[in-house]
Amino acid sequence: MTTLATLYGNLAGVEFRTLYSNGRADGCLVGMPNILKTPYGNLVPQYESEDMGRRPVKPLYFFRNGSIKSIALQTQSPVRTPAGMVPAELVTFFESGSIKRVFPLDGKLTGFWTARNEYALAEPLRIDTPAGRITAKLIGLQFYASGALKSITLWPGQQVTVVTPIGKITVRTGMAFYENGAIRSLEPATPVKVQTPAGLLTAFDNEPNGIHGDVNSLKFGSDGSIEGLSTTQEELKVIDLAGKEHLFAPGMKNRLCGGEGQTIVPLRIGFTEERIILNGTPATSFILGQCRIRVTPFSRETGNRPYSCSG
Secondary structure, X not given: OEEEEEEOEEEXXXXXXXXOOXXXXXXXXXXXXXXXXXXXXXXXXXXXXXXXXXXXOOOEEEOOOOOEEEEEEEEXXXXXXXXXXXXXXXXXXXXXXXXXXXXXXXXXXXXXXXXXXXXXXXXXXXXXXXXXXEEEOEEEEEEOOOOOEEEEEEOOXXXXXXXXXXXXXXXXXXXXXXXXXXEEEEEEOOOXXXXXXXXXXXXXXXXXXXXXXXXXXXXXXXXXXEEEEEEOOEEEEEEOOOOOEEEEXXXXXXXXXXXXXEEEEOEEEEEOOOEEEEOOOHHHEEEHHHOEEEEEEOOHHHHOOOOEOOO
């Protein structure tokens, strides 16, 4: 074991390290308690795995300039973030030294330690967001290098109600923000009626990604305009200048894991200043001023076709 000098104090009991060409440490494992003094609090890197719920000891990583890139903590510890004090087991940073991501828990999911076990350990956190103060169990928070909150990810089953450009909405999975604090996207917990350039649509994704809150199905522009949404309740008929009709509807697919019946695949709709884009495909986009759009309730018979169709 050796001792390694860092910008935050000496690390004793270093068991492994790789080096950048400038001689500074890229990463290392430590085998004994150490305290690193940072602007966000005194942090103790993980040096042993105390229970089956924690991951094996993870390396402490550094950038070339010597600042911390990521640190797994020995025990959940309070970390001073721009959103307030957050208990954390894993923290990542920008090269500038500002916080990038904070994870209250960093468990290892196995047959003996499940997401339900991890969820039971999670405590509700009270944090300040651009959409107001919320209280919920969080999987993680992400920040911009400036310190502005970029996104929050909620544990499955958690919901928060926030004020948006179109009114109060109850959110699940997560939400994301522009650097100026405007809401960038969110995942509605229940169907929400939204006025769009195509007409009144019901925003709801019955199968959100469920992994993180960085990208969500209901998207806003920085000015509060609607930039995109997913719907399971409406289908669109686009009539072009030649009078040709193009039908776009949610799809249908068999349930996973051998479940009986089918489930709906949401129709994804995006908007720019000039265009409507269906299912994220440039080939199925239309200039809004050069087409007519009819919105009708979704029919499962229509959904038995491919996810979108034209003709």
